[in-house]
Amino acid sequence: MSESPLKVWVDKDGGLLRLRLARPKANIIDAAMIAALDAAFRDASGAGLRAALIDHEGPHFSFGASVEEHLPRNCAQMIASLHALLVRMIEWPAPILVAVKGQCLGGGLELALAGSRIFASADAQLGQPEIKLAVFAPAASCLLPFRVNQQCAEDLLFSGRSLGAEDALRAGLVASVDEDPVAAALEYYDRYLALGSAASLAYAVRAARVGYTAEVKRRIAEVEKLYLEGLMKTRDANEGLVAFLEKRKPRYEHR
Numbered sequence: 001m002s003e004s005p006l007k008v009w010v011d012k013d014g015g016l017l018r019l020r021l022a023r024p025k026a027n028i029i030d031a032a033m034i035a036a037l038d039a040a041f042r043d044a045s046g047a048g049l050r051a052a053l054i055d056h057e058g059p060h061f062s063f064g065a066s067v068e069e070h071l072p073r074n075c076a077q078m079i080a081s082l083h084a085l086l087v088r089m090i091e092w093p094a095p096i097l098v099a100v101k102g103q104c105l106g107g108g109l110e111l112a113l114a115g116s117r118i119f120a121s122a123d124a125q126l127g128q129p130e131i132k133l134a135v136f137a138p139a140a141s142c143l144l145p146f147r148v149n150q151q152c153a154e155d156l157l158f159s160g161r162s163l164g165a166e167d168a169l170r171a172g173l174v175a176s177v178d179e180d181p182v183a184a185a186l187e188y189y190d191r192y193l194a195l196g197s198a199a200s201l202a203y204a205v206r207a208a209r210v211g212y213t214a215e216v217k218r219r220i221a222e223v224e225k226l227y228l229e230g231l232m233k234t235r236d237a238n239e240g241l242v243a244f245l246e247k248r249k250p251r252y253e254h255r
Contacts, residue, residue, distance in 0.1 A: 014048045016189055017040070017053070019053070019054045029082070034085050041089060050201055052096045053096075055185075060103040067245060075227075079224055083139060090213050095193065096115035097117050097188065101120075102124060103162075106137065113147055119181035119188070124164070127160065128157055131160040138220065140156075141153075141219075152173075234255060
């Protein structure tokens with residue numbers, strides 16, 4: 001498929017970078033989507049750029065990462081590229097707003113967690129279902145505890161369940177629940193970000209993330225190693241992924 005999985009443009013008189021996931025209904029966070037997002041953030045420039053807004057086509061933000069790319073022959077490259085994108089987002093010198101409808105799962109939620117503020121629709125469902133495939137969510141293991149408390153993070157990571165929008169709001173996972181999260185994000189931009197100095201805002205972003213960025217990078221490196229050198233050498237992790245692709249019940253041997 002040659003068409004780009006991501007629509008990119010600049011809005012608000014050059015102040016807002018717009019990024020739209022454009023492969024509905026799943027909007028899978030695969031190699032092509034990761035590369036497009038990474039290039040968009042890498043190439044974004046402009047003296048007046050004050051924020052980015054990630055939203056999506058279709059009824060769902062994202063069903064998550066490509067399961068095929070999680071198989072042993074592909075997973076090292078896929079995980080490294082996804083983690084590089086998330087670090088780029090965390091280091092990006094302006095707030096990143098995320099507007100979510102429907103399912104926001106797995107790598108899709110990890111993408112949202114690397115942003116600054118998540119606006120959700122009432123029908124949004126947010127979760128990390130990786131454990132149901134006998135794997136874990138590396139980036140979410142690092143990012144979720146900064147967004148919600150450790151108990152809630154562990155609940156989502158260990159159970160694989162999703163939170164509805166109101167529960168996600170109470171947990172601090174999302175910032176607001178809105179009938180139209182894109183409109184809410186644009187209103188937030190207009191009210192709070194549009195009129196100030198982009199240069200000063202960039203320093204405010206850096207200041208707010210002092211310590212946080214370094215800690216996330218350290219944790220991601222450690223967890224990535226745990227995933228590739230530990231988990232992916234187990235029999236059950238490979239069985240869980242293959243069973244999902246073969247649409248059958250997994251046969252775990254607990255090793």
